[in-house]
Amino acid sequence: MEIKGIDVSAWQKKIDWKKVAAYGMGFTIIRITEAGNVIDPYFEANYKGCTENKIPVGVYRYSYAMNIAEIQSEARKIVSILNGRKIQYPVFLDLEYNSQRRLGAESIHKMAEAFREIIVAAGYEFGIYCNLDWYNTVICSHLKKYDFWIARYPTNDKGILVERLRPDFGIGWQYSSKAVIPGISGKVDRNVFYKDYSKTEPKKEETTVDKLKEFTDLGDYYAGETTGTPYLEKKSAAYLDDFQKNTGYNNYTKFARDVNSWGQPGCQGQPWCAVYQFWKLVKVFGLAKALQIMGGGFYNCRNVTRHAQTKGTWKKTPKKGALIIFRNGAHIGSVRKFDTTYVYTNEGNTSSASGVIANGGSCRNKKYKLTSRDIDGYVWIDYGTGTDQKSTETAKTLSKTPKWVGKVTATELNVRSWAGKENPTIKKWPLLKKGNLVDVCDTIKAADKSSWYYIRIAGKYYGFVSATYIKKQ
Structure with a gap:
């Protein structure tokens, strides 16, 4: 299986992504930050253009870091820019900076691991981009267990794939830096990947x-x-x-x-x-x-x-x-x-x-x-049971600003720590009585799709109650 794609940055300036999509594009890897650890001026436009035209997206960072603290800063910047946005392909760490090379394989290893930890902790795939020489002479064996995207193209690059230069390792190959495709003025990097991240299905059950x-x-x-x-x-x-x-x-x-x-x-x-x-x-x-x-x-x-x-x-x-x-x-x-x-x-x-x-x-x-x-x-905790509800339960930041006053209609009403009868009550104020008044701040659905209110009690305690038993005053 081969998927052809491109990687782009501010060098390509404004891109007509509709034309790129019509030409046929399996993926795009977008530069997210540049020198100075600032956002690439065309990143947002490129991300929007790809998503609107259903082109799977990954991002890359050309690293200038010279120590662990600096590479951690680069990684955190990426995470802050993505801010939970979905990308189908990895965050690639671009290793090709000459000054970085002089640090040696051990330092490069430690820095790459520090970068990876932040990216993976944020929920994104991680990969490394480098050229063939870097892979053979700078990258240590410990790093080679990760996904590598390898750059290798002829000196007389004409924008076409030269089969004899294809590396026999890695998940992807950047085979040209001078390709021409509709929708992009000037030259663009051309790639072929062997791993389709966009088709990777999540595990049905975590072990x-x-x-x-x-x-x-x-x-x-x-x-x-x-x-x-x-x-x-x-x-x-x-x-x-x-x-x-x-x-x-x-x-x-x-x-x-x-x-x-x-x-x-x-x-x-x-x-x-x-x-x-x-x-x-x-x-x-x-x-x-x-x-x-x-x-x-x-x-x-x-x-x-x-x-x-x-x-x-x-x-x-x-x-x-x-x-x-x-x-x-x-x-x-x-x-x-x-x-x-x-x-x-x-x-x-x-x-x-x-x-x-x-x-x-x-x-x-x-x-x-x-x-x-x-x-x-x-x-003791059972790590082998329970569904992963992160995507639905922590996605919404609940408002703590009261919207209206509600009155309890049930004889007694449990105040729970989250929406749903299966959740424990809060410790500060676990029970409300009929006629009690509360501030209703937000609404949320429980796992069974029933409606629950996020309420404030006595001006300072917050919890969840079934919407069935609250009447607007």
Whole structure:
């Protein structure tokens, strides 16, 4: 199977994508950022033109980074520009900068891995673009397990495919930089791919190993396991997505911000060890199952313990991926692995110091003796069941602005942590009585398609109630 496509940037200027599509185009890889880590001035027009004309899209970044911090900045810029938008093909890291080459294979390896982690954590495919010489002399064997798009064309490039130059590896080949096609004035790069990313079907069921690995990898990423740069809490709401900027001890984090946006109490400005674990579970399982695992009081470690005891998931022995509770509910982490002597953890709002640090300000990987008296117990998690509801449950940022006042018509009405009767009640105000007044802020559908209101109670508590039992005043 061969799919022919092009890659474009501001060099092609304005493109008539309707003509390109009519000519026949299997894919387009668009440059997303340029030197200075700024957006390519034609990226938005090119992305719009491709999507409107049903041409599958990927993006690439010509990297100028000279260290891990710089390449992480490049990756985060890409993620911020895409902002959750769908692309069918990967984000390609373009490695061809001569100054970068002098860093050596080991540094290139570490930088590429740091870039990849950010891209994959954001939900995008990852690939590497380079020429044949880079692949043979600079790229180490560890990186060659990833998808490579190889550039190789003749010195006397006439815009056509020269079969004798075809590489016998990689998922794609850039065979010309001087092709001519309708809709583009001047020359354009021409490619053939052997892997059709746009036809890749999602797995119908994630395996236990996949979900457990995703959860563990996510924790390792924020603990800086491979980069040496852990996520640090902030002194204010600025730079919440940056790992190092605006650091302080006021308990501001991206995790609390995101949890708030999902209609849950993210508790910004308060200790965040439990919110961090909840955030990871939502990313892996979706909001509904994360609430089922930790309960409606997920932001409080003691509530998590009580919920697990009620559900029968509270255990005295560790398990990979389990939550671990310390010091009578003073702190929480998750289990990365364990052996006969130690349990190895991933924690938020801790530090690199040994022992339980319940308000340390960063994400870290740590270890404790299994016999430590600081360990209360474990919340076991089944990573082999449950549907992935991330796409539907976290896609909508709920409004907290009251739209109208509603009156409860049922004798008693449960206030739940998410839309649906299967979800736990909130801890702050779990029950409403007939005649109670609430502020209705938003509307959402539950899994069974029933309508639920996102409400505010007493001016400060938020939760979900069935729309059937609320009458507009």
